[in-house]
Amino acid sequence: MSKPSIPQGTRDFSPEEVRKRQYILHTLQDIFELYGFQPLETPSMENLVTLTGKYGEEGDRLIFKILNNGLHEKKEEDKAKLNAEWNNLLSKPYSTPVVTERALRYDLTIPFARYVVMHQNELAFPFRRYQMQPVWRADRPQKGRYREFWQCDADVVGSTSLINEAELLGIYQNAFDKLHIPVTIKINSRKLLAALAELCGMPEKMMDITIAMDKLDKIGWIGVAKELQERSISDDGIWQIEKVINVTGNNEQKLAAFADIMQHSASGMEGINELSKTLAYHKELLPPSDKDVKTGIEVDISLARGLNYYTGVIVEVVCAHPDVKMGSIGGGGRYDDLTGLFGLKGLSGVGVSFGIDRIYDVMEELKVFPEQLATGTAVMLVNFGGENEIYALHLLQKLRAAGIAAEIYPDAAKFDKQMKYANKRGIPYVMLPGDDERQKNMVSLKNFSTGEQQLLTPDECIRIIQSA
């Protein structure tokens, strides 16, 4: 069986799908630009050492590695080394520059950090950039998860002001508002999670605690408690965590309750302070009429986020529509020392990411794409061959000069075949430049949705199509 196929977890995008995806991308781009962010692109592949160790142990496993070229051309003495390394590769998870030294981009944040470090002397800090490019993960695909997918990131690096956090919240609200997706933006702080681990008397267990807590809405408290036990958290610690999770109320009430519980933890109080300051700034950014409406921003202590470079405020966006079962469609947070990984210390950054593949799926499910996205060819010219063909080409040029998307059926095929083609393409107008029309220097214009047909001058046709 030699049917063609594409690699697991990748997709083709039909013309309609591309249009819809571009609609999302353009919407986001407009908003990023409106907030003063600048575009950036980085290569699809990075040096493997740039990526390894940045995403945790699981992340390293999911990096797509690129086999070195010319392995078969190695000199004899290098081949012995290659064979030895190859055996290592087969026996354990292991990478060696002899076999692979490049890898596909896993996310946009690390390449961004790499870029900032490499160009630190040219950049004006705080540097605000957005980036929309595909990333690759060797994950096992499933619903809403692909091996190649796009991320759209906006980050600010070189400023610790919480105004940045507040603005990024604004970007999220602005974007999902424009895309007509109801969302809840969950917000938390790694510092609260650290404080919680302190409270349990196990500060080193912060990752275990957060990973377990993150599953709260999936498996419920009973499940989380069980997982905490499995991760050897003490009963007292679990009780502390339960206390925090049971806190309810609006954001102010929650933060006040956390402050009460964590009053002896410096990092806890710091986290609470940051969250309330962020929310206060954000409130000032809202248009006046919106200041007292529900913002859709929800403090959620169970929010963890996997990436282990986050240090401060973290956010995650989920679709708030009850019928949509989809994981997060965006996330982000502050990372205090991201560029430190590449030797540039003391540069703090904060950013958000949009998962546009999931956003697409959600919009499809909610049917919120605009109707008129498919603005392809507006008019097709039927090809009657001979002199009529030349006449049609002149008309075609005239249409395009007037800014009308037009095409001619390239072959003088049977009339019925040409009409069927136009119909299948959903082209709204068809022009019939035949003998009669040519001799009068006019053309028949047929509206394909009404079936109406008129004999008109080319200029009249242009006016009609333009005003449609």
Add this chain to the structure above:
RNA sequence: GAGGUUGUAGCUCAGCCGGUUAGAGCAUCAGAUUGUGGUUCUGAGGGUCGAGGGUUCGAGCCCCUUUAGCCUCCCCA
């Protein structure tokens, strides 16, 4: 990495208890109809039943192996 599930025409899927030449709808192509599409009618092409092995007089169907997709867990967007 673990588990579940499905592979039959280009697509979506039937296919009985194992029985002779494997079907349907859609799509494609041709004709009715060489200046009028969508609708209709007629006809045609299209299959290594995912692959390999086994059981059987006989396998799309049963057994084993293998492979690919989908779904779940882990983790993540």
